[in-house]
């Protein structure tokens with residue numbers, strides 16, 4: 001299947017060629033014709049599958065064909081994080097650069113009024129995070145009554161972050177008749193419920209990452225005493241001469257502490273998390289992408305949607321509490337055909353978390369102990385590499401986080 005077979009117009013094909021994409025990804029093959037046929041879509045796809053182009057290309061085409069003289073947005077794309085919103089908007093600009101469609105993006109953490117001014121001038125496509133979108137709706141700086149095309153991107157993450165009430169409020173502001181697309185990496189019961197209420201006879205599309213986690217990403221774990229994790233990390237960075245790595249910690253404070261430690265050890269590092277202002281987050285990401293910063297330390301939510309091409313390694317300094325987050329985390333490496341390594345630093349009380357990750361991955365992760373760090377490990381109760389020693393965990397509802405009623409700010 002080639003892009004020529006998908007029914008895309010010349011202007012979009014030109015933009016695709018400019019990106020040097022030779023063939024459409026599986027989600028693009030399935031989603032583009034379905035969306036062009038006017039169908040609602042329920043797609044199980046995560047970052048790295050080419051999902052953004054899968055909804056953006058047909059959305060642009062549909063909007064270009066219909067009449068859009070009004071200044072009110074006709075397409076609305078909602079994303080869980082600011083970074084993802086910015087990235088999706090960038091893709092819309094890239095793929096739509098030969099079409100006369102206007103787009104903008106709104107998210108929190110940056111000035112409200114410049115966004116309002118852009119909205120006032122008129123846009124065809126609006127990309128937004130839920131909170132700031134509602135602020136604009138309340139201030140009447142945006143009118144959503146002409147939205148004919150709705151995309152909920154990374155919907156599972158939005159629910160995990162407690163955005164469901166906001167989403168429901170936003171849906172009430174939209175016209176009844178519209179085309180809806182729902183993208184989600186995992187298909188948990190909450191997503192099922194949302195899909196049922198939102199979508200009409202949807203085309204169901206399920207793709208695994210094209211560069212499947214199991215194929216292009218090598219998974220490794222090192223056992224280490226909790227108090228020695230930072231030293232082990234510095235040891236690995238220095239002895240293996242890492243060029244770049246994205247490191248995940250569970251908390252914002254943990255990210256800050258680790259970053260300070262790395263800087264003290266003369267490793268260039270910066271942290272990205274929810275307490276940093278949007279301008280700092282944007283600058284940090286740009287520095288990392290340019291290679292000015294060697295190590296980026298992030299919390300799960302801040303890292304969501306970061307499109308860092310060919311990142312060689314992702315490190316789980318803390319294992320994620322929700323094992324599906326491991327998949328989201330490693331989505332940053334092994335992209336676009338390149339190989340990557342996912343490294344987890346596992347202390348004795350994280351054995352069950354590692355087992356849960358293995359269940360999601362459906363593969364065992366190789367565990368190593370570095371000689372220098374062996375003594376401390378030996379004193380702990382969990383023996384590495386011995387399955388029986390790892391407590392099996394019962395997970396009755398995969399991917400379930402605490403309540404979806406409130407926005408989680410803990411990250």
Ligand code: AMP
Nearest residue numbers: 021023024025047048049050051052053
């Ligand atoms: P996404 O899953 O939308 O985050 O996309 C992941 C990456 O794949 C982005 O860097 C895109 O530029 C890239 N991409 C999207 N479609 C294709 C394609 N057909 N061929 C090669 N790369 C693509």
